[in-house]
Amino acid sequence: MKHRRSLFEIYETLLAEYGPQEWWPARTRAEMMIGAILTQNTSWANVEKALLNLRKHNALKFRALDVLPAGQIAELIRPAGYFNQKAGYLQAFTEMLRDYDGSIDRLFRLDTPALRKQLLAVKGVGPETADSMLLYAARRPVFVVDAYTRRLLAHFGFKKESEDRYDRIAALFTAALPADVQLYNEYHALIVRWGKNHPKQRKKSS
DNA sequence: GGCCAGGACACCA
DNA sequence: TGGTGTCATGGC
Numbered sequence: 348m349k350h351r352r353s354l355f356e357i358y359e360t361l362l363a364e365y366g367p368q369e370w371w372p373a374r375t376r377a378e379m380m381i382g383a384i385l386t387q388n389t390s391w392a393n394v395e396k397a398l399l400n401l402r403k404h405n406a407l408k409f410r411a412l413d414v415l416p417a418g419q420i421a422e423l424i425r426p427a428g429y430f431n432q433k434a435g436y437l438q439a440f441t442e443m444l445r446d447y448d449g450s451i452d453r454l455f456r457l458d459t460p461a462l463r464k465q466l467l468a469v470k471g472v473g474p475e476t477a478d479s480m481l482l483y484a485a486r487r488p489v490f491v492v493d494a495y496t497r498r499l500l501a502h503f504g505f506k507k508e509s510e511d512r513y514d515r516i517a518a519l520f521t522a523a524l525p526a527d528v529q530l531y532n533e534y535h536a537l538i539v540r541w542g543k544n545h546p547k548q549r550k551k552s553s
Numbered sequence: 554g555g556c557c558a559g560g561a562c563a564c565c566a
Numbered sequence: 567t568g569g570t571g572t573c574a575t576g577g578c
Contacts, residue, residue, distance in 0.1 A: 387560040393576055394559090428575040432561085473561045493559050512567095539559055547557070 351504040354523040358530075361537035368536035371483035376451050377408045383479045384436050384471060385427040396426035410449050413441040436471025443469045451484070459487045474513045482535070488526040491535040492516045495542030502545065 352360070372391075373379035378398065385394045400423040401407040406415060421434035443465070447453035457465060462485060466477040474492070481489040492513050500509035500516070508519055524530060 383559090386558090388558065389560085389574090390558040390576075392558090393574095396576085426575060428558090429560090429573045430575080432573055436561085471561065475560065479559085491559090495559065535559090542559075 354520055357499070357503055358524075358534050358537065361541055362533065365537055365540045367533060368540055370532055370536035371479075373483075375408070376484040379484045380440070380451075380480050381407065381409075381412075381437065383476050383483075384433060384440070385424060387429070387433070387471075387476065389428050393426050393428060397424040400424065400426070409441045409444050409451070412437055413445070413449065433471070436469075439470045440472070455485045459485075459489065462487070463489070478517070482528065482531055486528050488528050488531055490517045490520040490524075490531050492520075493535075493539070495538050496535070498545065498547070499538050499541060 371379045371382070373382055381401065382394055382398060385397050398407065404423055406412055406420070406423060412420060417431075417434045417438055420437055421430045424430050424433055424437075427433060441449075444451070444454060454465070455462065459481065463477055463481055466472050466480055467474070472480075478489045478491045481487045482491055496516060497509045500506075500519075505519075508516065511519075520531075520534070524534070
């Protein structure tokens with residue numbers, strides 16, 4: 348059987364192919380975290396429209412979102428889809444932030460396990476969203492797993508592993524890589540980049 | 554016209 | 567704990 352590339356070798360391959368991605372595409376930590384919620388099961392192009400709306404209304408920060416009614420938030424983020432749900436998620440997040448005086452800095456004083464637990468306690472923040480925030484906003488060495496990650500694993504011969512549960516896939520990567528924020532940052536970004544070049548096989552219409 | 558996109562949750566057994 | 571339905575827009 349042909350030698351299967353290691354997860355680090357796959358990283359090197361992707362980096363050589365696509366180059367540094369310089370993620371996350373956001374100006375501020377708040378924008379990053381809001382984008383993380385908006386992009387759930389949604390194309391980034393649609394998220395960008397929603398982010399633009401929020402920016403135009405000076406609502407691309409939690410203190411602003413905190414005083415907006417859900418209906419108004421929903422209208423602004425409409426292009427991102429699931430807008431009613433996500434408006435509620437954003438509000439749940441701002442409510443949690445109140446416990447930290449609305450300060451991301453204060454929230455981020457928690458150590459990584461406590462911070463992850465706090466993020467996951469917010470309705471609408473699941474494992475991928477929480478880990479994205481941990482890695483790209485709080486800059487903790489946490490590996491992010493998403494649909495592209497599973498697809499990549501399957502593509503490179505990790506078929507069985509690709510069907511495993513979230514935490515086990517994350518462990519697969521963290522066991523194979525040094526716990527380095529910049530490495531995790533780049534790797535996940537490259538996986539997404541790769542995923543956009545390898546779209547899920549569309550069903551043929553006869 | 555249907556499928557898909559950088560998920561998460563409620564509800565059920 | 568595992569499976570299924572729901573949420574919704576915009577591009578292709």
